Amino acid sequence: MRALVFTKASTVELQDLDEPRPAPGEVAIRVVASGICGSELHGVRHTDFRKPPLVMGHELAGTTADGRRVTVNPLLSCDSCDQCLRGDEHLCRNRAILGIHRPGAFAETVVVPEAAVYVIPDSMSFETAAMVEPLANAVHAVRLARPEGNPRIAVIGAGTIGLVTLLVALEHSDQVTISDLDEGRLAIASRLGGRAVTELTGEFDIVIDAVGAEQTHKISVDVLRPGGVAVWIGLLSTQAGFDGQEIVRSEKRVLGSYCYRRADFAEALEIAGRVRLDWTTTFPFESGAEIFGELLEGRRDVIKALLQP
Incomplete structure (x- = not known):
């Protein structure tokens, strides 16, 4: 599959990688839209938090093998530490984030835990669904x-x-x-x-x-x-x-304020269906490295770039 890979400081490259296979309890998603987050633009300037080589991307929408149209909560919590047990799973002591601690959505296929998958309404576009994650914040x-x-x-x-x-x-x-x-x-x-x-x-x-x-x-x-x-x-x-x-x-x-609880993510999915999220700009996946570079250099006419594999 094709993937946009963070290879070194301030550099992302389009590469061919082996397609990931889901383990038990996981699901493969064919990515239709993925958003470039400002945190990724800041993050790729250094290699201390996001460690290359890394497929980033945590704002996404796509389809599963069984035909579901979905988005994903990329914040993966353990559900057993003290923070999770008090309902603050976004502050989990063992949290992992898609596109930071495991391969993310700047790829044709991404594998995620089934529990992180949210089905989107038939009336919702994939571009809108990819905005649910920032809306949850x-x-x-x-x-x-x-x-x-x-x-x-x-x-x-x-x-x-x-x-x-x-x-x-x-x-x-x-x-x-x-x-x-x-x-x-x-x-x-x-x-x-x-x-x-x-x-x-x-x-x-x-x-x-x-x-x-x-x-x-x-x-x-x-x-x-x-x-x-x-x-x-x-x-x-x-x-x-x-x-x-x-x-x-x-x-x-x-x-x-850091990320969101699962209830916030679910509410964001509901809100996304009634607010205006038509100010995004879509780009073909092949131009992802170029768009990333332009945004790093300060391109201002694009507020939210969405990549379409």
Whole structure:
């Protein structure tokens, strides 16, 4: 089969590999669409977390040998550690992630545990189904914020995670503002129903940072009302960047959001059927290495690239 392989820092290559065979309890999926995640663009610049040679890809949709149209929860938990037993399987001490710890979906075929497979509706396109995974991240982040009433919500960043967070936030409030410096992305955010701005002003009950830079960390805290909550989902910087005394004096809360619970993934699959996810761009699998390189070099006219083997 053909596969897009992370071979060394900042390099992915199209290669021919042996087709994987499922073990008991696993299923082979013929991939129809797979998304390039921002975490993969960051990850391939180094070899400390994702270890080459590696077939990446954790956002996918495809078909099984028995004809099911499916997507996959790529977060694989042990179901036996203390975190799993308390219902936080996304924080499993033994977790594995498709495309990081085992071969992923940048291939014509991927093998996954049967328990990770979710059947999609006949009315749902494979391109939409491949977006369920990023949407699940947004479901989890918004859930952590515990929106009540009609809260003033701000989303920082109008990339993929920012836009899906906007869509989920709009399920809870009609007062959702999204900020970015890219006018093209702001235009899409506005079309999706958000109040699109280049700079956040005023104050908000909830701020979700979908960028994760030191500067956006600071902004997320600065524009919070006293007692408000900031949820950090972006991973761009390791530096916090905010005033710790402001957290104390105004009882502001900062929460990290990582992946999602299975219930979040199931909810994302349901939400995907009614929100607008038509801002993706599809590319043939053969051009995957080229598209990866262009995105690494900063190509901005593509928010979410989907590869079609």
